[in-house]
Amino acid sequence: MASLSSKTHGNNLRNAVVALLAPLPTIFFYLSFLRHYSTAEADSLSPLWAWCYSHPLLLANILFFLNVNLLFWLVGLLQSSHWMIDLYWTVIPVLLVHYFAIHPLTEYNAWRSSLVIFLTWVWSVRLTHSYFRREKWQFGAREDWRFSDMRLQYGKNWWWASFFAVYLSQQVFLMGICLPLYAVHSKDRQLNIWDLVAALVCLTGVTIAYFADTQLHNFVSRNEKLKQLGQALVPNLDEGLWHYSRHPNYFGEQLWWWGLVIFAWNLEYGWMFIGALINSLCLAYVTILVEERMLKQQYRAEAYKNYQKTTSVWVPWFNTSLAGKEKET
Structure with a gap:
């Protein structure tokens, strides 16, 4: 040992x-x-x-x-x-x-x-902290x-x-x-209200991502302890921000990048939205992969199927009643 x-x-x-x-x-x-x-x-x-x-x-x-x-x-x-x-x-x-x-x-x-x-x-700092916390403060563990x-x-x-x-x-x-980081350093224009809007969107995204990642980390840590004790695992995280979105961490991350796009748009570099758009499309594909992975885990498959029926994918929104969903079908 x-x-x-x-x-x-x-x-x-x-x-x-x-x-x-x-x-x-x-x-x-x-x-x-x-x-x-x-x-x-x-x-x-x-x-x-x-x-x-x-x-x-x-x-x-x-x-x-x-x-x-x-x-x-x-x-x-x-x-x-x-x-x-x-x-x-x-x-x-x-x-x-x-x-x-x-x-x-x-x-x-x-x-x-x-x-x-x-x-x-x-x-x-937020993302680096989340990375090392997830990796148990190790470099290159996996x-x-x-x-x-x-x-x-x-x-x-x-x-x-x-x-x-x-x-x-x-x-x-x-x-x-x-x-957009290049755009900000390519034109000298007086600060205006759109810069404040962009900053607010960026900060909102970082805040949402931080709390979503923290709630996910606590959930995973709790399940690891249950596994060590030989007890049944909690199949799904549906509390906190995860009650309103299946991927609130992804939503927060996207808000951050689209906030930067507003900075660029305000400086007449609106075409730079293409980077954030490609990233969002890529993350949509990653979302599909993550959910397929969830459904392959037998202990959580049924709970996650129900979770998919009642909870928004990205944008936080009010939960849909499962009973209502079943009635419609």
Whole structure:
């Protein structure tokens, strides 16, 4: 038992070091660019630094491709677990908002920039806390169950398919939904009422997601204790926010991203809604997968079927009477 505990501690420490070192290539490269820019005029920069100056959004995508897609993928192959992308989902938006804010070509209203940076940190701290709480405060203890399912599905082809399924797709989603962070730092316009509306939507989303995740964590923890005691498990969570929505955590997360879209729309970058839309469609598919997984668990299948009949999928709403539903059918 002591040997197993020591091994777990060693793996956790190793993965923590890997996670901390992983983004350093991008950070060092970007700091080097900023240093060269600060010591030279824009028209006297070397071709490499001049290109970095002129193409901030494209540079961000290239750095993502090299540092996340390639490096994280290689680490995942070596460890036989693609756990790190889940952790960095909570960190990359923070890195991006600061990247855009300090790029030499940036232009923005200081109040709006500070507000969005603050909100992004609040979102990140909430999601990072939720991630580590779910993982029992360990680094890389397991990879996302969806990746594990795909690993079985693709078999021997998973080593190369994972590059596209886990990493390249994540770049499309993350860079797409983070476009409003670029918009905020691309135009200097006075703060107005729509910025406050956007901030309220973002904060509402983060708050809902936090309480939904906390209620889910408490439910899972309670069932784990019941299992250890050899007692019957509670089949379904239908209390708190989960009484009004089957996926209130997903709803809160979507509110956050659509709140950022309002910031972009207010700056005449309305087309950037496409990132949030693609993410919402992807989450709709994930919702289907999650519910199918619930129905495959025998002890909760019947309760979850009834739950589906009475409770809204995403948007919190009043419960529908099951008796009424049965009467209609």
